[in-house]
Amino acid sequence: MNEDFTSGLAASGKPGPLQRFFKDQRVLFLIVGGANTAFSTALFAGLVLLFGPGVPSVTSLVIAWVVSLVLVFFVYRRLVFRVSGHAWRDFARFASVNLGSLMINVAALALLADVLGMPPIPTQILITVVVVIFNYVGHKYFSFRRRPEPGSKEER
Numbered sequence: 001m002n003e004d005f006t007s008g009l010a011a012s013g014k015p016g017p018l019q020r021f022f023k024d025q026r027v028l029f030l031i032v033g034g035a036n037t038a039f040s041t042a043l044f045a046g047l048v049l050l051f052g053p054g055v056p057s058v059t060s061l062v063i064a065w066v067v068s069l070v071l072v073f074f075v076y077r078r079l080v081f082r083v084s085g086h087a088w089r090d091f092a093r094f095a096s097v098n099l100g101s102l103m104i105n106v107a108a109l110a111l112l113a114d115v116l117g118m119p120p121i122p123t124q125i126l127i128t129v130v131v132v133i134f135n136y137v138g139h140k141y142f143s144f145r146r147r148p149e150p151g152s153k154e155e156r
Contacts, residue, residue: 040068081144097138
């Protein structure tokens, strides 16, 4: 199965700047997501260290999540999935997929770090690996999904 940008979700016929280097959408998703994850994880770690042990680690997680959600939405929309129109619908769907992954993340982090006493920073890094697949599938087939153009190969 070829996941290049001519197969369904790309709204424009021309590849974007990153798409010229990375033809596979999954690779581009991982690169952008990796950068966002690094940013979000660094923000989470900084907040944990700033707030100290008196503040539950989930508080730092939620703050980092909201900041990175807004920033990465625009990047995924323009550079990875290359869609236009329906911005508010896309954002609502994007937020709902990310909310699902956040709930998984919060539950796992609360259990592992706050209840079982595992260190929150490495625990969060491990949890992140689990939610990446959930996010890609959700964004590809729900958040940024577009119906095939009439007469296109995808419609047949």
